[in-house]
Amino acid sequence: xxxxxxxxxxxxxxxxxxxxxxxxxxxxxxxxxxxxxxxxxxxxxxxxxxxxxxxxxxxxxxxxxxxxxxxxxxxxxxxxxxxxxxxxxxxxxxxxxxxxxxxxxxxxxxxxxxxxxxxxxxx
Numbered sequence: 001x002x003x004x005x006x007x008x009x010x011x012x013x014x015x016x017x018x019x020x021x022x023x024x025x026x027x028x029x030x031x032x033x034x035x036x037x038x039x040x041x042x043x044x045x046x047x048x049x050x051x052x053x054x055x056x057x058x059x060x061x062x063x064x065x066x067x068x069x070x071x072x073x074x075x076x077x078x079x080x081x082x083x084x085x086x087x088x089x090x091x092x093x094x095x096x097x098x099x100x101x102x103x104x105x106x107x108x109x110x111x112x113x114x115x116x117x118x119x120x121x122x123x
Contacts, residue, residue: 007043007052008071012112015042018055021110025088046073071116078104078120096120 012018022028022044031043031052043052053071075081078096085092085108093107093115102122109115 005051007054009054009056010071010110010112010114012055012057012110012114015040015055015057018042018110018112019044021112022053022055025090026085071114073116073118075118075120078106078118081118082106082108 010018010022012021019030019033019042023030026046028044028046031045032041033043034041042055044055045052082092082096091109093109096104096106096118099105103119104122105117105119107115107117
């Protein structure tokens, strides 16, 4: 039985720049940062999360989104998170709104064009 996702890939133009954004701006943890045989494996995750995000450099920007995939993040206080994101200069697409299924949500982007769906589940 599959219990959770291990990791997802986020394309960034530079690994150190990506690490700075996800750790310093979003407050995520650096989970792994190894360099073996000239290949760097770097993962980050929200504190306490089971699923990590592998940062990778790709010549094809936004490859995951051009293929129809996306990343959703759950929050318990979307309004406070949006204020914090905007204070850090993160581009939030719109104010949080109630979705047709009852959750409140919005989208934000990292500096590299990757888009995230931020969701506060309905109580």
